[in-house]
Amino acid sequence: MRVAMIGTGYVGLVSGACFADFGHEVVCVDKDASKVEMLKSGGIPIYEPGLDLLVERNVREGRLSFTQDLTDAVRTADAVFIAVGTPSRRGDGYADLSYVYAAAKEVAEVMDGYTVVVTKSTVPVGTGDEVERIIRETRPDADFAVVSNPEFLREGAAIDDFKRPDRVVVGTNDDRARTLMRELYRPLFLNETPIVFTARRTSELIKYAANAFLAMKITFINEIADLCEHVGANVQEVAKGVGLDNRIGGKFLHAGPGYGGSCFPKDTLALTRTAQDAGSPLRLIETVVEVNDARKRAMADKVIAACGGDVKGKTIAVLGVTFKPNTDDMREAPSLEIIPALQKAGATIRAFDPAGTVEAEKLLSNVEFVSGPYFCAEGADALVIITEWNEFRALDLPRLKATMKAPVLVDLRNIYTHDQAGNAGFEYTSVGRPHG
Ligand code: NAD
Structure with missing residues (x-):
C-alpha cells in the first residue's frame, strides 16, 4: 500500500517508519525544510531510541522517503495520514486545529482516485466532520473517506508502542476505508492486536478520554503523596498496595512533580473545553488540570x-x-x-x-x-x-x-x-x- 504521512514530527516520523517496516511504501511530508533536509541526508531531527536504525533500514530498502512537497506523495497514495501538531490555542485552551485544516485543504487539492484521509493527530470530537467538509468544499468531485485513527504511542518507547500496541482504534462508517485500514495494520491484526472499529466521533473521544484518565491517575497519586507527607505514610508503598488490585493496576501511580509533555496538558485542557461547549462539563478533569498546574x-x-x-x-x-x-x-x-x-x-x-x-x-x-x-x-x-x-x-x-x-x-x-x-x-x- 502507498501511504503519505503529512507531518514528520514525533508521531508522523515514527508512524511513517513503522508502516514502512510493515512493508508499505511511505512518503513522509513536512513543511519544515530543515527537518526534511536532515532526514534526506540521513539525520534524525528528534531523539527517539531505535528510530535512526529503523529509518535508515527502510530508506535503504526503498520503502521510506521524505519530501517537502506533498503533491506526488498524495496523488499516488491509498491512505493519507494527517499527523500535524494540535497545540493548545494560546489564551483559551482549545485545540488549535489550523494545521490540521490547512493540511486537509492541501491534500484535497491534489488527491486523485479513492483516497482514505486519516486523522492521526489528536483532534476534538467533530474535527473529522470538518475535515470532510473542507475536502468536499475544495474538491466536490473527490472520492474519499475521512477516518479517525488516534495514536497512543509514548515518546521514549514509541517504536515498540507502535508495533506492539494494546489496541488500534479506527473510527469510520465507510466499508472501503475499514478494509483499507485493516490491510494497513495487517501485521498487527495477525498478531491479534485488538482493532477497535467505531464511529468517527467515538474514536476521536476515545483518545481524549484515555489521556484524561491517565492524567487523572497521575494527579491522584500526586495528591495522595501530599497527604502522605502530612500523615507520615509512604506513597510508594501506598501505590504498590493499591496498584496490585487488578481493577486499578500499578502503572501511572508514580508520584512526582506533575505531568507535562506534548499531550496530557493540552489534551486535558481541550477536553474540558469540548465538554463545556457540549453543556456537559467534566468537573473531574477541570480539577486535574488545576491541581497539576499548581503542583x-x-x-x-x-x-x-x-x-x-x-x-x-x-x-x-x-x-x-x-x-x-x-x-x-x-x-x-x-x-x-x-x-x-x-x-x-x-x-x-x-x-x-x-x-x-x-x-x-x-x-x-x-x-x-x-x-x-x-x-x-x-x-x-x-x-x-x-x-x-x-x-x-x-x-x-x-x-x-x-x-x-x-x-x-x-x-x-x-x-x-x-x-x-x-x-x-x-x-x-x-x-x-x-x-x-
Ligand atoms: P510535532 O510538532 O512533533 O510534529 C508536527 C509536524 O507537522 C511538524 O514537523 C510540522 O512542521 C509539521 N506540519 C505542520 N503542518 C504541516 C503541513 N501542512 N504539511 C506538512 N507538515 C506540516 O507533533 P507530534 O508530537 O508528532 O504530534 C502530532 C499529533 O499527534 C498531535 O495532535 C499530538 O497531540 C498527537 N500525538 C502526539 C504524541 C506524542 O507523544 N508526541 C502521541 C500521541 C498523539
Missing part, C-alpha cells in the same frame, strides 16, 4: 524549603529537564515552571540533561548547561532531580556530595531512598515519603 509551582517551593527557606545567591544543580526520560521533548516540562521559579527566588541554575539541552536552551534563560551530573553538582548548594533518566539512578552519591557546597538532595522522582541518601551524608527530600 509544578509547589515543587519549586519544596526545593526552597529543602534549602532552608531561602535560595537567594545559591547555586542549584538540576539533573534532567525533559518532561520524561528518553526524549528531547521539552513541551510543558515541569522544569519549565520549576527552574524559573527558583531563579525568581534568587537562585543560579546549572543543569544537565542527556538529550534535552538543545531544546531546553531555547526555552530557559540564564541556565548554564554542563556535560555531566558530577560536573553539574560541583560547588552547588543543592542537587535537584527533576527527570528520572536511567543514568541518574545509580549515581555515586558520596562522590557527588564531596564536591557540593551543601549536602542537599531533592529527588522529585523518588529514585533514591532515605537510607541511600542518608548514608552518603545527604539531607534528603523526596515526594510523599517523609521518613524513608
Whole structure:
C-alpha cells in the first residue's frame, strides 16, 4: 500500500517508519525544510531510541522517503495520514486545529482516485466532520473517506508502542476505508492486536478520554503523596498496595512533580473545553488540570524549603529537564515552571540533561548547561532531580556530595531512598515519603 504521512514530527516520523517496516511504501511530508533536509541526508531531527536504525533500514530498502512537497506523495497514495501538531490555542485552551485544516485543504487539492484521509493527530470530537467538509468544499468531485485513527504511542518507547500496541482504534462508517485500514495494520491484526472499529466521533473521544484518565491517575497519586507527607505514610508503598488490585493496576501511580509533555496538558485542557461547549462539563478533569498546574509551582517551593527557606545567591544543580526520560521533548516540562521559579527566588541554575539541552536552551534563560551530573553538582548548594533518566539512578552519591557546597538532595522522582541518601551524608527530600 502507498501511504503519505503529512507531518514528520514525533508521531508522523515514527508512524511513517513503522508502516514502512510493515512493508508499505511511505512518503513522509513536512513543511519544515530543515527537518526534511536532515532526514534526506540521513539525520534524525528528534531523539527517539531505535528510530535512526529503523529509518535508515527502510530508506535503504526503498520503502521510506521524505519530501517537502506533498503533491506526488498524495496523488499516488491509498491512505493519507494527517499527523500535524494540535497545540493548545494560546489564551483559551482549545485545540488549535489550523494545521490540521490547512493540511486537509492541501491534500484535497491534489488527491486523485479513492483516497482514505486519516486523522492521526489528536483532534476534538467533530474535527473529522470538518475535515470532510473542507475536502468536499475544495474538491466536490473527490472520492474519499475521512477516518479517525488516534495514536497512543509514548515518546521514549514509541517504536515498540507502535508495533506492539494494546489496541488500534479506527473510527469510520465507510466499508472501503475499514478494509483499507485493516490491510494497513495487517501485521498487527495477525498478531491479534485488538482493532477497535467505531464511529468517527467515538474514536476521536476515545483518545481524549484515555489521556484524561491517565492524567487523572497521575494527579491522584500526586495528591495522595501530599497527604502522605502530612500523615507520615509512604506513597510508594501506598501505590504498590493499591496498584496490585487488578481493577486499578500499578502503572501511572508514580508520584512526582506533575505531568507535562506534548499531550496530557493540552489534551486535558481541550477536553474540558469540548465538554463545556457540549453543556456537559467534566468537573473531574477541570480539577486535574488545576491541581497539576499548581503542583509544578509547589515543587519549586519544596526545593526552597529543602534549602532552608531561602535560595537567594545559591547555586542549584538540576539533573534532567525533559518532561520524561528518553526524549528531547521539552513541551510543558515541569522544569519549565520549576527552574524559573527558583531563579525568581534568587537562585543560579546549572543543569544537565542527556538529550534535552538543545531544546531546553531555547526555552530557559540564564541556565548554564554542563556535560555531566558530577560536573553539574560541583560547588552547588543543592542537587535537584527533576527527570528520572536511567543514568541518574545509580549515581555515586558520596562522590557527588564531596564536591557540593551543601549536602542537599531533592529527588522529585523518588529514585533514591532515605537510607541511600542518608548514608552518603545527604539531607534528603523526596515526594510523599517523609521518613524513608
Ligand atoms: P510535532 O510538532 O512533533 O510534529 C508536527 C509536524 O507537522 C511538524 O514537523 C510540522 O512542521 C509539521 N506540519 C505542520 N503542518 C504541516 C503541513 N501542512 N504539511 C506538512 N507538515 C506540516 O507533533 P507530534 O508530537 O508528532 O504530534 C502530532 C499529533 O499527534 C498531535 O495532535 C499530538 O497531540 C498527537 N500525538 C502526539 C504524541 C506524542 O507523544 N508526541 C502521541 C500521541 C498523539
